[in-house]
Amino acid sequence: DAGVIQSPRHEVTEMGQEVTLRCKPISGHNSLFWYRQTMMRGLELLIYFNNNVPIDDSGMPEDRFSAKMPNASFSTLKIQPSEPRDSAVYFCASRFTGELFFGEGSRLTVL
């Protein structure tokens, strides 16, 4: 079975540009999570969805960040405009119950 699929794996962009990260959760999983990982702050929860509905977005840094889940098989995390401090690895994870299954991450570098 395919795991959580994220794209792109790597993105290099310039400050001010819009960035869109994509995630396809494991089929049948009803919860989806977006995390950000940096050396300084570790793994931070940005937002999570249950049954496509955003439950807690208190971890979203500011209005420049937005996330959507239009259906059970797709989610996006958008940063507009991007800033150098947004550079990090962004992970998507999905879950049916208990265990979180993570994707391989999207490494974002904002110059």
Next chain:
Amino acid sequence: TQLLEQSPQFLSIQEGENLTVYCNSSSVFSSLQWYRQEPGEGPVLLVTVVTGGEVKKLKRLTFQFGDARKDSSLHITAAQTGDTGLYLCAGGENYGQNFVFGPGTRLSVLP
């Protein structure tokens, strides 16, 4: 959001040695999970502990949940180079709906 601390932050040992890493919080968690993350990949679940005082064994790894469900430890017997990685603990919030992660212990097992 409840906070988790992990110690040590870094650990470098020789193959064959034993080690223990710790996960602590001032808050009570409904459950606690341990994950291992290798470079370029997402975290992968090792174990979930739910009951205070619970001990679980996974081959050479022994996990313990504190009686008060505020702390946990991971003990590795006879470490192998394949144990190298970032070990993350994650505490369950909102009745296990989402998980907050500790900063991790980066383990390096040298041949």
